[in-house]
Amino acid sequence: MFRQHQITEPDSERLAAFLPGLRAAVEAASQAGPIGPINTLLEQHPPLIRVDDHDGEGASHLHFAPNGEDAVSWLGRSCSAALAHVVCGDPAVTIGQCSAVDCERFYVDDSRNRTRRFCSNACASRTTVAAYRARRKATG
Structure with a gap:
């Protein structure tokens, strides 16, 4: 997934610092709230919504972080947006x-x-x- 989006492997110290907040947000989404941990993740890693077609013509889809961004920022933006959709009631997830x-x-x-x-x-x-x-x- 990282290679497909031109993301270099994450720095282990930055990733270790990021994971507890991500875990809290995933846990909150699994329980349909509280929304605080998800909002914290959104504030720390605000999504940058864009349409991408890297899978080929006719396969456009949303991305919440730019390709080539550092791994922790890319993960943070992508996960915060996805978890916000889940906690707001995305019926597909x-x-x-x-x-x-x-x-x-x-x-x-x-x-x-x-x-x-x-x-x-x-x-x-x-x-x-x-x-x-x-x-x-x-x-x-």
């Missing part, structure tokens, strides 16, 4: 937090009926196996 014990990951729920509960098949399987073992242990 639902963000959830994994229900598996000890997993703190988030995911985009693109299932047909928006009932996804886990970030991956590994977390779903681990949870299913743990529940099965607990039932077996309880019955003797």
Whole structure:
């Protein structure tokens, strides 16, 4: 994705400083609010909306950050705009937090009926196996 948008790899220190705010905004979007963390991200990384056709003629789409920008600014602008759309009720996107014990990951729920509960098949399987073992242990 970075290469496609002429973005150099992020500086690890700047990225580490950016990630807690992004996590707070993603968590807020997954719960449909509070909006404070998303507004903070928007203030720190305001989107610069533009139409881009880098995928070829007839494939125009919105970008929220210019190609070639530094990685943290590009991520911040892109993520802040996307999360603002989610928290304002974009019906095409639902963000959830994994229900598996000890997993703190988030995911985009693109299932047909928006009932996804886990970030991956590994977390779903681990949870299913743990529940099965607990039932077996309880019955003797």
